[in-house]
Amino acid sequence: MTALPNSTDKKLGLVIDLDTCVGCHACVISCKEWNTSNYGAPLSDMDAYGAEPDGTFLNRVHTFEAKAPEKPAQIVHFPKSCLHCEDAPCVTVCPTGASYKRTEDGIVLVNEADCMGCGLCAWACPYGAREMDKAEGVMKKCTLCVDRIYNENIPEEDRVPSCVKTCPAGARHFGDFADPESNVSILSAARGGIALMEDQGTKPVNRYLPPRPKADVTGTSQIDIPNPFLEPTPQKAGGFLGWLDNALEKI
Amino acid sequence: MAPSAQPTLDTSPQVSDEIRQTTCYMCACRCGINVHMKDGKVKYIEGNKDHPVNKGVLCAKGSAGIMQHYSPARLQAPMKRVGERGAGEFETISWEEAFEIATGLLAPIRENAPEKLAFFTGRDQSQSMTGWWAQAYGTPNYAAHGGFCSVNMATAGIYTMGGAFWEFGAPDWERAKLFMIFGVAEDHDSNPIKMGMGRLKERGAKIIGVNPIRTGYNAIADEWVGITPGTDGLFILALIHELLKAGKIDLEYLQRYTNAPYLVNSDPKSPEFGLFLRDKNDKPLVLNRKTGKPVAFDKPNVKADMAGTYKLKGISHRPVFQILAEKYLTDAHAPEAVAEQTGISAERIKRIAVELAHVAFEEEITIDQPWTDWKGEKHDKMIGRPVAFHAMRGISAHSNGFQTCRALHLLQILLGSVEVPGGFRFKPTYPKPVEAHPKPHCKVTPGAPLNGPHLGYVRGPEDLCLADDGSAVRIDKAFTWENPMSAHGLMHMVISNAHAGDPYKIDTLFMYMANMSWNSSMNSTKVMDMLTDKDANGNYVIPNIIYSDAYSSEMVAFADLILPDTTYLERHDCISLLDRPICEADALADSIRWPVVEPDRDVRCFQSVLIELGARLGLPGMVNEDGSAKFEDYADYIQNHERRPGVGPLAGFRGKDGKGKGRGEPNPNQIQAYIDNGGFWIDHIPKEAAFFKPWNKAYQDWAVERGIYDAPQPYLFQLYVEPLRKFQLAAEGHGDIQPPDRLREQIKATMDPLPIWYKPFEENIVDLEEFPLHALTQRPAAMYHSWGSQNAWLRQIHGTNPLYVSGDIFAEHGFSDGDWAWLTSRHGKIKVPVVKMDALNAKTVWTWNAIGKRSGAWALDEKAPEAQKGFLLNHLISELLPPKEDGMRWSNSDPITGQAAWFDLRVKIERADAGDQTAQPHTKPQKSPVGRGPKNISYGEEF
Amino acid sequence: MHPAPSVIIFTSLSGLGFGLLAWLGFGYPNVTGMTAFIFFFIAYALAVGGLISSTFHLGTPKNAIKAFSQWRTSWLSREGVMSIVSLLVIAVYAIGVIFFNQRWQIFGWLGSVFSLITIYTTSMIYGQMKTVPRWYMGLTPVLFLLYSLAGGALLAAQVLPAALLLVALTIVQYFSWHIGDGAFKQAGHTIETATGLGNLGKVRLLESPHSSPNYLMKEMVHVVGRKHAQKLRMIAIVLLGMVPALILLLAPANHMLVGVAVLSHLIGLFAARWLFFAEAEHVVGLYYDKR
């Protein structure tokens, strides 16, 4: 099963908008919550109340700082989960056949019944999208909420991944990249969505929308203002009060 | 094997057996949640998409609710202290014994000296109920946490425009084109702000973040203004200067909706200098442009003048606007004059002013919606200025915060962007003028209720809570000359004042939901000493402490009697219009909590306990004629209590038929009706009433119908706040009620009726060369104060909190990441780990708030990172300013409102030997009355 | 990468074991009966012991049996299959020489070739990891093969081949370190390319996703001090090849000294293998700003 399908009918995945993500970790915990009691083994927390808590999470948010010389530094919050790569190396390395990519929608999953917990797939993933559950001894990863997105027990409009539904800022979008007309394809095209570490040859499905240029860094305002706009009030007779009198007259 | 051997998956598993809809309380934002139940247990919590607050989204804390609900730190049963205070040694007792102990303390106090009970309720969402209880008991010493939280914001908003940012209003997310956000890391409106900013981004609106620190909201802002802390007032007044200079202000708006035309006594020798000129009906007067004669401000079809002089009996009077314009047009307010102090270049200030003006006036929006104003004048459309503002504690929690918040409101109003499309909008029950709020009450009669509600809005010196000798009536010294407009009390001063016996000693401190020995106190180390301090006879200086918490917090260890509360999924609650409403700008709404699961421990809902305590004490309103308890529990109270006839805690489904909106008799099925409706009730404002609320006839009438007020309350925005001037006048020697001499100068200097900026007090006190840095805290989005650390999921995200140090300082001290530093203030010294950060005001250091924990608290391992590496800045912040010449205790607060000045803190930093890599000071561990949490957990195993 | 003892022991010992088997299968040394038994016993103990040790780091060993199924795509699966095949095929040959004084040479040759293929498959588990540039190079299988052949020769008492192979190993090991040191840079991965944020300037991690450590950091992000690594490299290179080669060339007949050579090689091998993992930088470290 660890052969990758030649092609998949759909390419489901996420668009993550780095211009909008405020780094609130809502998606992290919502993911943990949904996935600890749904698909597969629960996501454990070792030493949960102790000195070195260490739990399994399928989605984590990094915070980066970027600075160009002589410019103010910027902060970018950067959520990261499985990118459901088309050429998923995590799948082909798997010796047991537990890892696979679904032919119908391209979702990369671990069949936990087959996983022996060797960790090789986590080594093969460039993005750190797989975590071994220490209590269960099986590999865990983002399922793209496969048990939500088709779930007929969930109202249709809620059939999106838990992280997407919960994101307060609306920085996460879910859809089919195989369809050029889908929300995610359009958004990604419009905002120059990027694939992470393309040189790894993994062909990630997920796209990241880069932060828009910042006015304090580029020195340009987004608001287009004809110059000069903020001239002092016409210094006619009477100065400010004269202007005021005039202006009141017009009301 | 061929790919066809792909395992078959059940992609439609049953999510749960049942969904129960209630209200989140992982923070005070009050989002609606769907609690999925499986086998009678909580399985999954998601946002309720029909809910007005969060519309389906949920934050990290909200999703982690399960882990809070199953937290090992949950208190199990009532307890009485057996060891020394602070040690954490308790004995489990029955509820009966707990009630006996409590009534044994409280009954005699009420009979003899009710003020000897200080009842303070922290992060309370039932203040209308706890306040009612305290009033019935008769102590003047009641407040919640607002005084150390954001009272500057609330008060400045109410006095200026009849409502504040906070939770009382919101930007028009759907229409604003330019949004400026000042000093906000997280806000009470956590999810709505994130949703709103997401909407702005979607629409391509511009966001400007003004904050010394560029994280969170400021990280995604299109422009970041890394202002020097405490200087926002200067920046805002410079923007005002520029706008005035260019005449880019909304004169018509000012003329119609504000007190800009009010005539002000301008004769410095007059005893009424600075007060409004009024007619014999006490109505302020304006100058009629046509006639040059003064008329009552509310006379229809009058165009008022905004400049000119009107002489009456030799005394000249001038309109507010003229005074205002002259004040802010001076060079002292020019961008060039403030650039250095604020750290924002003059060009940039000017450019931002241009952008504001451009969007407000050149990108004006209109809605084709006719409406009628309070004077009966008809308008065929609604004109909007799509610039919106929001601000929170960054400008509020400074000793100059009240005036800074006022300055920001002034800016909004000059641009004509309040209560208009695209601007800032109030959420009912706001707007509400000062006049619609009570004044503070403090008259104590042993054995009887207080003469009225404790908290309110003073209109002048006559409303202060002073004893005949001029001393404070309240233990927190609220509503005194030190902080006359302390509308939320000063919870941060209670322990310190009670310990010092200043203004008097108390007998019992009764607290609810406030971790006062730790993160909500300034000066935590000393506060712990005060709580454990004994007098010469070996008795505690604060004799008795009763405390209700739901978890094994730091404060629990210091109480003598513990009343263990339920968790938020186990109890009834109401988020009432009588408190802080959950309304939207377009709708009236309130909500409930209800026990979606029953408690599995011997714990009780605190409000129910309070009601029973009230009944046992025989408090009026809580007992029937025959002395029996009037309410069975809180749920009974919620349904049947009436504040005014027909108006009760819940506004929805009133009346026997459940059809009453806002008004109506109690409905015995009201709570069930809320449950059936998803846990909330919402009632949309008619389109005609949606904007211009303070002046919109349709809105005013609708508000009366809904019971928000009993008669229409149209009013004007107060650019010039006369009550402030009244205090100044007194300080200048006018009137009978006089401040003590030591406070005269402070009152004169700070209580200006027009917004001003003055240096945060700390800067006058400390040597700025010695303490060159500002030290701030921010709320992490994924942690709620102290109470998130018991949460196995959240504590993995924020288990430690480094001190972020700006790149320049980092380099100057030769730090590298992982190093430790001593951070010293005028008051104390702490040792902390440091991390470099460039996206930060160069004179600033900061850390996440309330991550540091006392070892042994929260059922965590004593070696938990929160207790080893985590730290609080609070140890560095004194609740008192250093003694001045008079040797008096001055609180470290805003001199107008008593708002705790958390962010005035100045520090110096030095390299420290990493040593054992533990943060200092390290407080001695407390014993855990609930044991330790389990080693490993796999939540979700059972499903 | 985290230098897990079980994996270090597994790759080292099974490498030696299969290396020895390869020599034995080709008939070096040409032994029978009890002597053959001892040689084969050592070889099997090492190979099988190594394989067993490799299961210690499995989260769910009961599923290990399934690891034989994916030989079409997975190098780890191939390794599993090949090691069993090698062990079985060569067992036939071993039975012949031990018990029947017979050389069923075809099984010997096949078994030897399979053993070498096994070693190759092992090496490719690492050599295929594009995520670990230090491993992702042609030298990795060469190195592994040399380790096995040299170590095998040493154990097989093939003095001259062992000495030559050890010298070759030393040289290749040196170069693989040398090339490996530049591999990450060569691959062009930086925190800027990983995050796609390079156009904003120099990127650094401000805040880790969680304040507490996680599996990824523990498994993938192991930072070795440069000084420490240099010291270990010196020790490894001296003990691994130089000392044994010298002993073999100078005192091939001294059993005591040959024993010392084997011991020296083993210690060098473990040190080098520890470094093989510990120094290997995974690209995911970029997201944690640590390598």
Ligand SMILES: Nc1nc2c(c(=O)[nH]1)N[C@H]1C(S)=C(S)[C@@H](COP(=O)(O)OP(=O)(O)OC[C@H]3O[C@@H](n4cnc5c(=O)[nH]c(N)nc54)[C@H](O)[C@@H]3O)O[C@H]1N2
């Ligand atoms: N340095 C610094 N200090 C600050 C601030 C700052 O910005 N910087 N901010 C200040 C502000 S604005 C605030 S509001 C305070 C907040 O500080 P606190 O008011 O102390 O808030 P919390 O830490 O949330 O804890 C309140 C207590 O309520 C308990 N609790 C939680 N849920 C329940 C429940 O359901 N029932 C009961 N009975 N108890 C419960 C918790 O266990 C905890 O002990 O901190 C202040 N302190």
Ligand SMILES: Nc1nc2c(c(=O)[nH]1)N[C@H]1C(S)=C(S)[C@@H](COP(=O)(O)OP(=O)(O)OC[C@H]3O[C@@H](n4cnc5c(=O)[nH]c(N)nc54)[C@H](O)[C@@H]3O)O[C@H]1N2
């Ligand atoms: N997740 C989460 N949400 C919370 C809470 C929580 O603990 N966790 N607490 C709740 C409570 S009680 C409150 S009061 C609210 C408070 O919500 P916020 O007002 O967002 O409170 P703070 O986190 O204190 O953020 C203050 C911000 O002001 C900035 N600041 C400090 N000084 C200045 C200044 O002089 N000028 C400017 N422009 N900015 C400045 C700081 O950098 C910081 O970003 O949050 C509520 N919401």
Ligand code: SF4
């Ligand atoms: S929930 Fe949304 S805004 Fe929050 S961290 Fe995740 S992606 Fe970013």
Ligand code: SF4
């Ligand atoms: S992101 Fe990692 S785990 Fe996900 S498909 Fe790609 S390689 Fe595999």
Ligand code: SF4
């Ligand atoms: S850990 Fe499990 S899924 Fe990953 S490679 Fe090993 S067997 Fe396959």
Ligand code: SF4
């Ligand atoms: S799609 Fe589902 S599994 Fe994947 S990160 Fe989002 S919530 Fe987690």
Ligand code: SF4
């Ligand atoms: S903001 Fe988060 S914690 Fe607060 S009420 Fe909403 S979901 Fe709950």
Ligand SMILES: [Mo]
């Ligand atoms: Mo607060």
